[in-house]
Amino acid sequence: MPDLLIELFSEEIPARMQAKAADDLKRMVTDGLIEAGLTYASAGAFHTPRRLALSVEGLTAASRDTVEERKGPRTDAPEKALEGFLRSTGLTRDQLEIRDEKKGQAYFARITHEGRSAQAIVAEVLDAAIRNFPWPKSMRWGAGDLRWVRPLHSILCILTDEQGAQVVPMQIEGIEAGAATRGHRFMGPDAFTVSSFEDYETKLKRARVMLRAEERAETIWSEASSQAFAQGLALVEDRGLLDEVSGLVEWPVVLMGEIGEEFLDLPPEVLQTSMKEHQKFFSVRDPRSGKITRFVTVANIETPDHGATILAGNGKVLAARLSDAKFFWENDLRIVEAGGLEAMVEGLSNVTFHNKLGSQSDRIARIAALAREIAPQVSAEADAAEKAARVAKADLRSEMVGEFPELQGLMGRYYAQAQGLSPEIAAAAQEHYQPLGPSDAVPSAPVSVAVALADKLDTLAGFWAIDEKPTGSKDPFALRRAALGVIRLVLSNGLRLKLRDLLAEADARASADDLMSFFHDRLKVHLRAEGIPHDVIDACIAMPGNDDLTLLVARAEALAAFLKTEDGTNLTQGFRRANNILTQAEEKDGVEYSYGADAKFAESAEEKALFAALDGAQPKIDAAMASEDFGAAMAAMASLRAPIDAFFEAVQVNADNQVLRRNRLNLLSRIRATCGAVADLTKIEG
Incomplete structure (x- = not known):
């Protein structure tokens, strides 16, 4: 089973687009492969400022043969109907089958579709993915019609198995797929060929390209933290900036520089915001004073002077930016000192x-x-x-x-x-x-x-x-x-x-x-x-x-919390039963049973016990509700669970004796009112 490696090599992709673009490439290609009848074991997407890469392992070498069955016209249908069916299937009359149907006999065609090679399918799927790629913004260049986020320079597309690597033959707008790519723009610009994903990643690193975004981010954070720690300082954490900067470089080179003395009295947040927004610099804080005293910049190249020239240039640009911030700060303070915030x-x-x-x-x-x-x-x-x-x-x-x-x-x-x-x-x-x-x-x-x-x-x-x-x-x-x-x-x-x-x-x-x-x-x-x-x-x-x-x-x-207990669940069911019986009776009788339940009309022990339980629970519930202790109120309600269950087991509410019936319906009203004092239990589902 071959492994597939794809790389789309272009001019710099905006950092904010890279991660989603890599995911889109993976989704579009793997979905396309599956729809065409191929399967695979695993897939991984990667991105750097100049490339999107996709590795698909364990790809099937070809799609399976499939058989399609189509029903044609009846055997007694006009000849032209049969001729049309034969044209649509590409078969001859002797290749058709005749089968019995409910209304007679009909022709059937069995059409065999031969499986296609992985090469042919990959070429077709990748072509469609590139032409329909969902970039937020894209451009055309030269005389072609192809659109990409930045000019696309090369396509690497190989299938690797035990016999070695084979280039997938395909061409888009004059760009022919191959097995070659390039490394870092300045430190590894020469082309080189690869034979597998492992070979690709290894040779890229040799050509000063870290393929994995998480590795670049970890390198930046680790090196910046180490440099800050060596100076007794602390790197200010900023995950968003770290993700952005790791999308700006293929070979991160971490450099730490100093902020001019004249800017150190600016609020730390001003320094941090200015450096982040304008320069993509990390801030380094002195934990003793709380001030931002240094900055970390990430270059994309190693230099003979170990970054001294880069730091000097960045320092000049930073000084100009911070001079603006200092002017804003001092000017705002002058307004406040002259007329207070009211002046603003x-x-x-x-x-x-x-x-x-x-x-x-x-x-x-x-x-x-x-x-x-x-x-x-x-x-x-x-x-x-x-x-x-x-x-x-x-x-x-x-x-x-x-x-x-x-x-x-x-x-x-x-x-x-x-x-x-x-x-x-x-x-x-x-x-x-x-x-x-x-x-x-x-x-x-x-x-x-x-x-x-x-x-x-x-x-x-x-x-x-x-x-x-x-x-x-x-x-x-x-x-x-x-x-x-x-x-x-x-x-x-x-x-x-x-x-x-x-x-x-x-x-x-x-x-x-x-x-x-x-x-x-x-x-x-x-x-x-x-x-x-x-x-x-x-x-x-x-x-x-x-x-x-x-x-x-x-x-x-x-x-x-109450409804998670057995008492809570059962009491709610008892309340629902009481409410349903009471509601139906009130609708039928056209009256409201809301008062007048009297224990002297109770006949059975269960009925008398329910009266007693309600009389005992009511003061406790009232006291708990008055102090807004809902937990205590529900604990008091829980004592009603057993008497209510026993009442419904032993007592017929809609008795023939109307005095008993009214009394029992009013008793149900007491249950509804007592339980409803805490919450509207009619809203509880189930």
Whole structure:
């Protein structure tokens, strides 16, 4: 069984496209091989800046012969019908079979399709893959019609078995497949032939090309960390940058350089962001001072001077970039020192937030008022919360955030500190944006929590009021993220808030009930990820006070735990039986059986025992519910399981005696009311 090796060698592929392109090549080729009747043992895809490679092991040498059977016309059909059938099958009349059918006899054809060689199939599949490759962007070059992400130079395509390697004969737009490739652009540019994947990878490394992206990334990280450690420093981890840089080089050469003394007083995040965005440099921190003091760059070539010239050139470019950052920083500080963050905020009156919701300045005023309203409910000082809300977005007018938008909030914290504002107000400038996603940290400082909630609730209520709601997969204003942020802020901090009131306060035009439904949908997603079933959540949402998310989740967690027990399962079944009988009787009689059950009408011991059990459990359930101890309430409910089971085993509810029937139906109503005090068990499935 031969092994297949494919390499598509081109000009540099953008780093962000490489991994997906390698996966696409693997998917398209292996799917095509299987559809054509070949099988294989394993396949692996690889990528470097200048090549996509695919190794397929254990490929079958040819597809199997197949037999197709077709039914033709009846034997008494017109001659022309038979002639047409013969033309379509390529057979003669004597090659057809005649078989008995329900309505007579008919002709049948058995057509044998001979299997094809792996070479022919690979050539066909690879041709289709190259011509239909799903690049996000592609180009044409020269006079041909072929499109590729960058000009395609060569195609390596060989099948290797015990007899050796054979080139798969194919040609695309003048590019003929062969067994040759090239190594590093500068350190191994000469062509060489290969005979297998192992030979290919070995010779590439000899020609200064690391084929595996994970090996390049590991080399970069290991060498950079070692160089930093040798200087008593620490490399700042950045997985995204590591993946990107490993896609920019075929032979990583790690070099560490110094940052000019005049830039060391810039905030570390400014240095890190500037070097990452503009130069693709890693940051190196001094753990003693916390400052970024050096940078790591990854070259794609070994030089006689061990990178000294490269570092000198990079240092000059970096100094120019950091000079801009230093100018922005110092200019912003001058504005803050002259007029405080309020001076920056003034400019936001000319910045539109949304044409139906006013300017950023209008929005800040709304957030400040709402933050003041929320503050006492989250143990924050109202004046501090309002002040924090008024300056939290001031850095949107700073030159630094204009250059690096990803630093918004963080720069606000630095500027607030420079102005001498309190630590909690400075922290709120950064933290009020959080959480930005499911893995982002949740603020816990009261002032930060107040402003973060006000910010997100204003966004939700405002866009709801102007009917800009998420639809399907579209959520242009990130309202789902805002709602999840509110949920996480409330739950992580154990807040007891009436969200309906706060939403009405945020924007009276918005439908608070409609928005609460949106919150409940987001909460279902959040809780399902924690293992709480949707029907349990629905059973708790149906209860009063469902805009108190902390209370709602406590109820849902207790109910979910209760339903996992045998008592919980059986009690739910008993409740469902009682509710079904009661509902049917109420529909039939046109009355509501909701009060008046009297133990003096009880006849059997089981019926009397149920009255006693309800009388005993009710005070315990009431006390537990009053203290919001849902676990204790459900434990008290669990004591009803056996009496309810025994009652249904021994007692006929719909007795002929109407007094007994009414009394027993009212007793079922007590069961429904008692069990329904914790959650709406009618929502529980199964």
